Amino acid sequence: MNKTALTPPFRERAGLKIRLFGDPALRKKVKPVKEVTPVHRDILSEMAQLMYAESGIGLAASQVGVNESMIVVDIGTGIYKLINPKIVEKEGYQVMEEGCLSLPGVCIKVKRAKKVVIKAECQDSKPVTIEAEDLLACVFQHEIDHLNGKLIIDYASLFDKLKIKKKLKELKKRSAYERVSESETKSCKLQL
Ligand code: ZN
Numbered sequence: 547m548n549k550t551a552l553t554p555p556f557r558e559r560a561g562l563k564i565r566l567f568g569d570p571a572l573r574k575k576v577k578p579v580k581e582v583t584p585v586h587r588d589i590l591s592e593m594a595q596l597m598y599a600e601s602g603i604g605l606a607a608s609q610v611g612v613n614e615s616m617i618v619v620d621i622g623t624g625i626y627k628l629i630n631p632k633i634v635e636k637e638g639y640q641v642m643e644e645g646c647l648s649l650p651g652v653c654i655k656v657k658r659a660k661k662v663v664i665k666a667e668c669q670d671s672k673p674v675t676i677e678a679e680d681l682l683a684c685v686f687q688h689e690i691d692h693l694n695g696k697l698i699i700d701y702a703s704l705f706d707k708l709k710i711k712k713k714l715k716e717l718k719k720r721s722a723y724e725r726v727s728e729s730e731t732k733s734c735k736l737q738l
Pocket of ligand 1: 647
């Protein structure tokens with residue numbers, strides 16, 4: 547099937563798609579999930595598939611245009627599918643170069659807490675507390691930022707801002723449904 551045969555609304559219904567910079571969904575603060583339903587579980591499993599397909603290590607609901615508080619994370623040690631995740635404790639700091647599946651081709655140094663404690667709900671509505679450090683702590687903070695409408699570019703230094711100006715302009719013009727090039731996804735080691 548050629549590309550023009552599938553118009554965006556059709557493709558959206560056919561499955562979740564990662565929204566790119568410029569899509570208003572990325573700047574919205576999501577709503578908490580009041581009651582976990584099979585629909586939430588379906589969305590979480592679709593988000594996980596999408597994350598793996600794009601070689602990501604984290605994905606937030608707002609990145610697929612879902613306005614509810616859900617994230618998936620897997621840094622290679624097993625999957626976390628979390629509902630209503632919140633940071634309840636932070637300690638120390640670390641700086642990592644982060645990429646974002648919604649900002650292909652952009653890589654930003656972000657200073658975050660080195661250790662965090664997360665409280666959330668699992669798919670079966672059971673509460674869970676997770677202690678995370680280093681990379682895992684970084685990924686949780688990145689994804690929870692997404693749920694609050696915050697992106698890595700909000701941490702960019704003046705120098706970084708100048709460097710990515712052209713790229714952001716280009717991304718804004720691009721359709722969210724357009725395929726991302728391989729060189730863009732590989733521009734940063736961490737894709738979240
Ligand atoms: Zn991201």
